[in-house]
Amino acid sequence: MSIRISKESCKQCGLCSAVCPGALIVPDKEGYAQIDEPNKCWGCTACMKTCPYGAIALTLNSEASSTKLYAENEAETIKWTFIESNKEIEQITTHKKESNKY
Amino acid sequence: MSKIYRTIKTDVLIVGGGTAGCYAAKVLHNQSQLSLVVAEKAFVKRSGCLAAGVNALNAYIGPGETPESHTAYIKREFDDIVRDDLVYSVAKGLNDVVDELANEGLPILRNRDGSYAMRGKRSVKINGEHIKPLLADAITNKERITVIEQLQIYDLIKENNRVVGAYGFLKEENVFYRILAKATLVTTGGAAGIYKPNNPGESGHKMWYSPFNTGAGYAIGIRAGAEMTTFEMRFIALRIKNTIAPTGTIAQSLNSRHINRFGDDYLKDYDRPTTVERLLQTVIENKEGRGPCYLETEGISEAVERDLYKAYLNMAPSQTLSWIESGVGPSKANVEIEGTEPYSVGGHGASGYWVDSLRRTTLSGLYAAGDVCGGSPKKYVTGCLVEAKIASAAIIEDIETGKLQGAESSSDKWPLTESFGDQDDGADLMILESEMQSIMDKYAGGITTFYEYTIQGLEEAAARIDKLLDKALSIKVSSTKRLGELYEIIDRLYVAKVIIRHLSARKETRWSCYQQNGDYPAKDDCQRHFINSVYEPSGIRILTRALVGKEQTYEHSYQ
Numbered sequence: 219m220s221i222r223i224s225k226e227s228c229k230q231c232g233l234c235s236a237v238c239p240g241a242l243i244v245p246d247k248e249g250y251a252q253i254d255e256p257n258k259c260w261g262c263t264a265c266m267k268t269c270p271y272g273a274i275a276l277t278l279n280s281e282a283s284s285t286k287l288y289a290e291n292e293a294e295t296i297k298w299t300f301i302e303s304n305k306e307i308e309q310i311t312t313h314k315k316e317s318n319k320y
Numbered sequence: 321m322s323k324i325y326r327t328i329k330t331d332v333l334i335v336g337g338g339t340a341g342c343y344a345a346k347v348l349h350n351q352s353q354l355s356l357v358v359a360e361k362a363f364v365k366r367s368g369c370l371a372a373g374v375n376a377l378n379a380y381i382g383p384g385e386t387p388e389s390h391t392a393y394i395k396r397e398f399d400d401i402v403r404d405d406l407v408y409s410v411a412k413g414l415n416d417v418v419d420e421l422a423n424e425g426l427p428i429l430r431n432r433d434g435s436y437a438m439r440g441k442r443s444v445k446i447n448g449e450h451i452k453p454l455l456a457d458a459i460t461n462k463e464r465i466t467v468i469e470q471l472q473i474y475d476l477i478k479e480n481n482r483v484v485g486a487y488g489f490l491k492e493e494n495v496f497y498r499i500l501a502k503a504t505l506v507t508t509g510g511a512a513g514i515y516k517p518n519n520p521g522e523s524g525h526k527m528w529y530s531p532f533n534t535g536a537g538y539a540i541g542i543r544a545g546a547e548m549t550t551f552e553m554r555f556i557a558l559r560i561k562n563t564i565a566p567t568g569t570i571a572q573s574l575n576s577r578h579i580n581r582f583g584d585d586y587l588k589d590y591d592r593p594t595t596v597e598r599l600l601q602t603v604i605e606n607k608e609g610r611g612p613c614y615l616e617t618e619g620i621s622e623a624v625e626r627d628l629y630k631a632y633l634n635m636a637p638s639q640t641l642s643w644i645e646s647g648v649g650p651s652k653a654n655v656e657i658e659g660t661e662p663y664s665v666g667g668h669g670a671s672g673y674w675v676d677s678l679r680r681t682t683l684s685g686l687y688a689a690g691d692v693c694g695g696s697p698k699k700y701v702t703g704c705l706v707e708a709k710i711a712s713a714a715i716i717e718d719i720e721t722g723k724l725q726g727a728e729s730s731s732d733k734w735p736l737t738e739s740f741g742d743q744d745d746g747a748d749l750m751i752l753e754s755e756m757q758s759i760m761d762k763y764a765g766g767i768t769t770f771y772e773y774t775i776q777g778l779e780e781a782a783a784r785i786d787k788l789l790d791k792a793l794s795i796k797v798s799s800t801k802r803l804g805e806l807y808e809i810i811d812r813l814y815v816a817k818v819i820i821r822h823l824s825a826r827k828e829t830r831w832s833c834y835q836q837n838g839d840y841p842a843k844d845d846c847q848r849h850f851i852n853s854v855y856e857p858s859g860i861r862i863l864t865r866a867l868v869g870k871e872q873t874y875e876h877s878y879q
Contacts, residue, residue, distance in 0.1 A: 219522075219523045219525075219526045219638055236363050236365070237363055237365050237366050238362060238363065238366070239362050239363070239366045239367040239368065239371040239530065239532055240362060240525075240531070240532045241361070241362040241363065241470055241491060244492070256522075257521070257522050257523070257524055257525065258524075258525050258531065259525060260371065260372075260525050260526075260527075260530065260531055260532070261372070261525075261526060261636075261637065261638045262366065262371035262372035262637075263372060263637045264365075264366035264371055264372070276637060276638065276641060277641075278563075278638060278641060278642060278645060279522070279523075280522060284645065285641060285644060285645035287637060287640075287641045287644075296449070296633070298633055298637070298640075300641070300644045300645075302645075307644065308644050310626075310629055310630060310633060310640070312447075312449070312630050312633055312634055313447075314427070314447065314449070314450065315427050315447070316427060316447060317427045317428055317429035317445050317446050317447045318375045318376070318429065318445050318446060318447055318448075318569070318627075318630070318631045318634060318635075319429065319445065319573075319627050319631070320375070320439070320445065320569045320570070320572075320573035320574065320627060320628065320631050
């Protein structure tokens with residue numbers, strides 16, 4: 219389990235580096251965000267929720283086929299999207315002011 | 321590479337900017353004029369246990385309950401070995417901090433009359449996805465608070481038997497810090513990663529407790545000779561298999577039965593099973609061939625399933641991802657559960673610093689709150705906040721009454737640097753870590769032995785851990801990033817040594833799984849006391865301490 223950062227989408231803003239609870243994300247030589255030790259990722263998704271460009275996804279294993287989870291953090295909501303082989307298979311929206319019912 | 325040395329002075333140093341640390345900084349800032357430094361290993365916005373979020377505040381005094389009944393409940397859960405004075409003082413402060421969080425914008429589920437909707441007697445349901453940024457925002461951009469991020473603290477500064485600050489280094493640069501302070505408050509997490517985890521290898525950090533909590537807060541105190549308590553009580557969580565996500569959301573809210581592979585409710589013979597008993601019976605089912613074990617969720621409605629997806633996204637997103645990826649949600653398949661590896665954590669169990677009623681440790685100038693503070697289990701998030709408040713009040717009092725003067729000498733010592741220099745011997749630190757985890761797993765009551773240990777096994781563990789520590793202390797690294805990784809292992813090895821000594825000192829089985837002594841499988845009421853320890857150059861000295869009453873004010877007798 220780890221995050222994956224897309225170099226194509228990364229805009230080098232550095233927000234993800236400054237939020238990782240393990241300080242695991244550092245810029246590569248060109249300045250793109252990079253997780254240097256994916257096996258140390260806790261899967262908290264703090265970076266995903268901070269990235270304004272949708273460049274970060276969470277996967278449960280390192281296989282290319284594994285489902286990717288993305289988060290779009292809006293003012294009132296977080297929109298969670300699940301992508302499998304470039305196809306959206308599910309979308310769930312959580313409301314920030316709405317408490318858990320369970 | 322050149323090294324940079326910086327010395328800074330402050331009134332109060334807070335080691336660890338997690339739940340308790342952020343809140344302590346807020347309280348100290350609001351209630352005094354003291355200058356504060358918060359030393360944070362990563363970044364305060366999401367660091368610590370609350371990184372992903374949390375679904376409920378599990379320590380709250382609900383309707384019909386009182387601080388007295390709460391204290392009695394915790395005593396029962398831990399078979400009497402808790403510090404009643406500490407537990408009671410936490411209980412009395414819980415509801416105030418919950419109200420404070422609500423006022424600051426934490427969404428809490430409410431009934432029609434505006435009261436909090438309870439999950440059981442002691443939990444309120446929240447949207448805690450954003451709880452850590454809420455705590456961190458309160459200490460950001462304050463004139464008297466200096467937050468230093470990516471600063472790893474590695475030792476306390478001691479002067480005439482008083483603690484007057486700490487040494488640290490920055491992770492990404494070769495910068496060393498000496499922070500001199502009148503008071504030092506340890507608020508780091510406890511220790512994960514000492515035992516072999518459920519999922520070693522690629523997903524080694526797929527665990528319940530923050531894998532970044534590597535026992536530094538314990539280790540600096542152990543090395544400085546602070547008295548520690550109850551390290552024999554490890555904490556083992558019952559979690560969802562593979563993702564190690566929490567089970568309370570399902571077990572408590574849906575009242576799901578715990579069933580074995582034959583579909584039998586294996587907790588049906590317990591009247592009100594304690595947390596330990598739920599774990600123990602799950603272990604027994606597996607041991608006796610009736611596993612795997614499940615929470616029965618098959619047949620829940622689609623609406624409930626949808627709400628569970630949301631609940632987990634706000635706390636443990638990998639669980640929702642796992643359900644979606646497999647295409648089989650909890651309405652279609654029961655949720656398999658398992659016990660985790662043991663952790664040392666004073667927010668759930670009782671291992672940590674031995675403190676007086678106001679959270680002063682046995683070393684003058686050193687205070688503890690939250691997961692590193694011992695004797696007060698099941699305090700959880702809100703209890704950690706209450707403890708931060710209590711410790712802050714003690715610090716303000718001790719500084720204002722002139723009890724703490726800070727460092728006197730201007731000695732320019734920089735210890736440690738033996739490991740650090742121009743040469744890096746390229747040691748594989750991951751191998752060192754997994755050796756430690758294997759030793760503890762096999763010989764000190766890990767998952768492999770169903771948490772049970774024997775005295776002979778502990779002797780083996782002690783010898784092997786000592787050897788590993790010698791090896792770790794001889795490793796040479798040439799960057800502070802590597803030094804940080806090395807210290808995360810050295811710190812855990814010190815904690816491991818203390819765990820082993822404590823496990824061997826309790827010659828009974830007081831809490832199954834948490835402390836299960838194969839040579840002494842029964843409870844022995846002659847051992848209704850605390851087991852404490854002090855790390856000395858000659859070895860670890862074990863002492864026993866009597867239980868402390870609820871209304872009693874416990875003070876250290878400094879020698």
